[in-house]
Amino acid sequence: MRDQKSDNKRRKKTGLDYFLIFWFSLLFVLAVGLGGLYLAGSLHRGTEKHKEEQAKEESIKPGKPVPEAIPKIEEEPVKEEPAPAEEEPEPEPGKSVTIAFAGDILFDSGYAVMSTVNKNGGDIRSAFSPELMEEMRSADLFLVNNEFPYTTRGEPLPGKLFTFRAKPETANYLKEMGADLVNLANNHASDYGEVSLLDTLDVLDSVGIPHIGAGHDLAEAKKPFYYNEGDLTIGIVSATQIEKLDIPDTKGATESSAGVSRCWKIDPLLEVIREAKENCDFLIVFIHWGTENQEEIDWAQKDQGPKIAEAGADLIVGAHPHILQKIDVVGGVPVFYSLGNFLFNSKTIDTGLLEAVISPEGELSELKFLPALQSGCRTELLSGEEKERILAHLRAISPGVSIDGEGVITW
Numbered sequence: 001m002r003d004q005k006s007d008n009k010r011r012k013k014t015g016l017d018y019f020l021i022f023w024f025s026l027l028f029v030l031a032v033g034l035g036g037l038y039l040a041g042s043l044h045r046g047t048e049k050h051k052e053e054q055a056k057e058e059s060i061k062p063g064k065p066v067p068e069a070i071p072k073i074e075e076e077p078v079k080e081e082p083a084p085a086e087e088e089p090e091p092e093p094g095k096s097v098t099i100a101f102a103g104d105i106l107f108d109s110g111y112a113v114m115s116t117v118n119k120n121g122g123d124i125r126s127a128f129s130p131e132l133m134e135e136m137r138s139a140d141l142f143l144v145n146n147e148f149p150y151t152t153r154g155e156p157l158p159g160k161l162f163t164f165r166a167k168p169e170t171a172n173y174l175k176e177m178g179a180d181l182v183n184l185a186n187n188h189a190s191d192y193g194e195v196s197l198l199d200t201l202d203v204l205d206s207v208g209i210p211h212i213g214a215g216h217d218l219a220e221a222k223k224p225f226y227y228n229e230g231d232l233t234i235g236i237v238s239a240t241q242i243e244k245l246d247i248p249d250t251k252g253a254t255e256s257s258a259g260v261s262r263c264w265k266i267d268p269l270l271e272v273i274r275e276a277k278e279n280c281d282f283l284i285v286f287i288h289w290g291t292e293n294q295e296e297i298d299w300a301q302k303d304q305g306p307k308i309a310e311a312g313a314d315l316i317v318g319a320h321p322h323i324l325q326k327i328d329v330v331g332g333v334p335v336f337y338s339l340g341n342f343l344f345n346s347k348t349i350d351t352g353l354l355e356a357v358i359s360p361e362g363e364l365s366e367l368k369f370l371p372a373l374q375s376g377c378r379t380e381l382l383s384g385e386e387k388e389r390i391l392a393h394l395r396a397i398s399p400g401v402s403i404d405g406e407g408v409i410t411w
Helices: 002-060 112-119 130-138 168-177 194-207 267-277 299-311 384-397
Strands: 097-105 141-146 181-183 225-229 232-240 282-288 315-319 327-330 333-336 341-343 349-358 364-375 378-381
Touching (some): 097 130, 097 315, 141 282, 232 267, 282 299, 299 315, 299 327, 341 364, 349 384
Parallel strands (some): 282 315, 315 333
Antiparallel strands (some): 097 349
């Protein structure tokens, strides 16, 4: 009986246990489920709140915000590259200079040349062929030997065989010819006394024609003429040694009186040459020397030529003999001893233009003689057989140089 009661008691206890376990498990499951629902709701609310805050920030400050965890990088200022330096333009090449030289001219109305020009309406162009006139006018610098004064005053120098003077208005012929510079260092510059030379200086100044070889005093008479082209400077010095006398008919300038630049005593001229050479790149000496109508050079030319070259001349050009003389090279310097007459009288005589081309570096790049003929008070540029005739003559009397068919002189 006790055992049956014990069994019944055990069965009751076991049933109670199962009952408690069942409800406990149910409550646990409910608790877990409710907790999960609560947690899920919290997470959802947090996410929605985060989205609302983010949207609010973006509505206030456009653009993507930089997280505070990332430090802000300071941007370095942009360095501007220096503008490329402008290239300096290439310097233009220097220009060569062509200088033309002519011998004696005479505008005295008492002689044949001006008489003929006046018959042709006073047009100086009638005295030259068009081809020659073109050469004269196209040179950068054209120098002629002005063998007379421009004046209506004064008296002929007593005892002098030939005395010349021209009307002042004829100085305008120089410009029509294309002359840019005239030489006055000759034995006719004051044929009508000192007043005639003074008038000449004034007349040339009034028409704008520079002059060399004479002046109101010695300083002016010996003053070089300078021609500039870019960086190139060409100097021209002039003097006369005609009238080989201490007291010549053509008075030499002094420190206080007018006259020509004389070089019978050569040392003063050499001093001028040395000084001028220091102030220019190329130096020309235009000298009045030699013996009239004598083709052979005289002893004074032979003596003075080497001294002038040694003093600094780069080219020596002469006048006075009224005829062509030889071309030579003295101490490395070319010398054209006499250009003869250019437009001086009615005689038929060989003449021409000497052209020197000076390079931008101050070198003599070409020396050329253009043969011409003075005849019947007119000077004409030659071609063909007549041109070759004169060139052949110059070759024959100038053994120290070569002259080609165009008149180009080399040595």
